Amino acid sequence: MGAPSSKKSLFLFITCMMYFYVIMTSQKHLFYLAPLRGITDIIFRTSFEKYFGQFDFLMPPFITTVKGEKVALYHIKDISSGENDRKRVIPQIIGNDPEDMLKLASCMHDLGYHTVNWNLGCPFTPVTRKKRGSGLLPYPELIKSILDKLIPALPCSFSVKVRLGLDEKHELSKVIPVLNDYPLSEVIIHPRTGSQEYSGTVDLDSFELYTAQCRHTVVYNGDIFTADDFKRLSERFPGINRWMLGRGVVKYPFLLEALRSGKTQTEFSKLRLFHDDLYAGAKETLSGPSHILGRMKGLWLYMAGSMPEGQKLLKKIQKTKSLSAYERLIDSVLKQIS
Template sequence: MKQQREPLVYLAPFQGITTYVFREVYTQYFGGVDKLFTAFFTGIQTEKSLRSHKQELAVTHHHGVPVIPQILSKDAREMLLFARICHDLGFEEINWNLGCPFPRVARKKRGSGLLPYPEDVQKILEELMPQIPVRLSVKCRLGYHSPEEIFALLPVFHSFPLSELIIHARLGVQMYKGQTDWGSFEKVLENSTLPVVYNGDVFSPGDFDAAESRFPSVNGWMLGRGLLADPFLPAAIKGERPPVSPETKIRRYVDELYYAYRKNFNDDLRALNRLKELWSYLSLSFDDPVRVFGKIKKTRSFDAYEDAVRFVFETYQWKGYGGKKLEN
């Protein structure tokens, strides 16, 4: 049975991509997103630790859409400090990253590397939850090595008033490869007493329809690579029709991001690296993704980038709404 209410759609956190600049420009041009999750913060030992990231916590909402700061930590004291800072800045919720799959993180028992240790998760929450001044949601995977890990964790999560459990339906060792495990996710959904949000491989409205049919009781949907590839995706999921000339809006969006990143980096060429990261996904919604991204990737100056973008929009067709499947 279909959900009766409009689906909740969240922007997934992406290190180096879903920055303040991206969130501000994205929400200026596109609708359909209900929450914006920051990339993770870590190493928060004092309030001064956040000074270099001041812009990332500069606003609690982008064009009316709430921002959820995320922390990567295994230290309850660090998490509490972060929560208090966020509370003082006006945020009402933070998110705990138990999903990062990268080995350099997981080896330190952080991100998805903490999932095989439910006793440690229990101790952290026992210390944190009685004092935390904001809501806490958790983003995790089904496990690091095995989906059995999530079922050992559910009783722990159920012991605390978490606001949501956001689950990427893969294992940490998979990174972003292989199939999502719908069977294990379905069992989590059936056994969870907390609101559960689905994350993983929703690249088109068709993907969403298939997942929604399988998981009608899910609380929301977190979109990452699919949204980066096709910015219209959240609105499409909510039943909105694309504009008559979607490529015109995409071009304005791309240009706005370009100028915003140049300003943010004081015209340093590092701005191009951020834009290229985004284009590695955005190119997938054009009719020849390999050539589109190749054209952008080889640029080494702002002038060359501008010429490449002009060439892409003059030469290739924006397909959108479902692009190509993403393998990495």
């Protein structure tokens, strides 16, 4: 009698393990749109989702904290319209004064947002010099004192987006234990230092190390440009199911769908519709031709990479000086390929 029952238990055990394996390996991947200041504004976010599918979450470019009693409406223009889906959009703040941060985060919460993100990653010297963005990473004590004041007063959830450090990749090793002491909803890690800006490669060993130390849900961010990049990363980090896409998805807007379904396709006609929609949005909301042209040139800096002879095209676009010249050039290029 003993043998069949132990066989049964073994069978049950193996079945349970198989179920567990299937659940672990089939976990749903969640995709976030990264904040790219000057590019992924509300015009981009709306036009993108019309043609290339919905992100699970979208993080608009950072909004700086301000002094004074009230946050002016123009300051939060990018996140105040109803086109921002309150369930999926996570606004981001940059700053280091807990009172100002609380004021801005509360204003975002009043607009209907459930989570606010803190930028601890911006690499640009005018920002880091003021101990903002990645400029705060060498100062874990300062981060702690900010969180001590801010977290108990916040009306909403809070997450952070970090790099490995400002100048040294080990700086994050002192920041993670600080972050572990607070109830954060997630930590987004871009595995480069601030002083690297976007040069070199992402440091996956450091990402692995800090992910293991972090008690919060971790989102991976950095250098996902192709379905192969994603495959490699998701195989190396089977415990991660949240992925933030930045330059890759601007360069090749079909990337989101390619990662979800495995299909790689480039329907240039869709690119045309997307471009025209975004251009119309830019003309409607920005004042003056130079702002509109600047906005479109910023987009092409990345998007030209997915076009035939992209570098040549980019040079031509950068040279255009009027909206009519820009329109003529884009019209002829997009007509040829769509």
